[in-house]
Amino acid sequence: MMTAILIADDDKEIVDLVKLYLQNEGYDIFQAYDGAQAWQYVQEKDLSLVILDIMMPEMDGLEVCKKMRNDGINTPILMLSAKAEDNDKIMGLLTGADDYMVKPFNPVELSVRVKAILRRIQLMKTSEQTSSEKLVIGPIIIDRSHHIVTVNEKELHLTTSEFDILYLLASEPGRVFSSEYIFERIWQEQAFGASKTVMVHISNLRDKLREALGGENVIKTIWGVGYKIEI
Template sequence: MQNKILVVDDEKEIRDLLEIYLLNEGYKVIKASNGEEAIEVLEKESVQLIVLDIMMPKMDGIEVCKIVRRTMNTPILMLSAKCEDMDKIQGIMTGADDYITKPFNPLEFIVRVKALLRRAYYFNKTEEKRDNTITIDSLRIDKSKHLVTIEDKEVTLTSREFDILYLLASNRGKVFTSEDIFSKVWKEQYFQSNNTVMVHMSRIRDKIEKNMNGTKVIHTVWGVGYKIEK
């Protein structure tokens, strides 16, 4: 498969130059001139790497990186004309995988691109091989099939209910607040008066516990949140 790379920079000369470098290596290139345009592209296109300038009008690279990391693990190579350590640290902590300062050597740029793509390839292969099935007593949660069974009988959960259950089950012993669960499953800002998580949690418990003779799987930590025991 030909790797597709999104290049995001407000300077046309830089975009065109990076395109030449990448095309010469056999990559397919999509270009965006600002952060907002980049987000629009990512909503429509699947890319294997994002080359992202930090300083841009409308929406800077740091903000784009934060948005991307809410839903994607796509490798991000940050570009910047600045060389201060704090800028590098901010970019990496936001979720970037690597960082290169303008002006840069074309060879160094390509080496970093190939390293990120190679790392992502091996990571994805490892993820494919990993067993995504969790078993808790007679409860079995299969992420790859999006299937929940109790004693081999399927339990019908909505997509949100499944995601909540899998989140808790894959982090057994960890307490999640309603805000934690909402932000990770709905990927939206949580409001204090929002009882959506509580309603979903009640439905999950009803479906699970009635098929496990009343055995509690999800525990409430009063005043804190919810967890599944180790």
């Protein structure tokens, strides 16, 4: 079965260019030119990755991303934007995107990012097939074989990146992991300037856990060093 990727952008030239590069890699491509069409594909197709432009008619990429996460759709999202400001990048990641690229971008670099995301998903699935390991930290149960996290017996909806970060931190409770180490382990790339990306995902994960735990903060920031989980 071919890997299916949705490219959603109101710029047809960009869609055609990205489609050409990704089809050459053997992926099955769907294309959308507005947010409403993208949302329809997300609901109807079995997608391995969604590439979302932020500025689209009908519904912008941030809204599509938010709807996906609110509906418990954890398909990885690569966000595209013509805005290079850190606040826009942070907003995309806070909404639930897994990665972010600024236009104009090199299609070869985008292809590399896509491969890295899909490779991470495949490694996770391979691990799931060879292990039914569960990590238990207090009321938090992380079931890697089924990609489910429960807190006090209630399921917690996490994005792929949030799940992977939580599993990494929980694998060694009390150990402090640096931003660089987390990024390189999770995103499988060199961690050049990756601290903000990790910070935003940690912030999202911390907020979800805090809400599920009735206000308890279990992910600690060790300033200048990194992050750890502790209950």
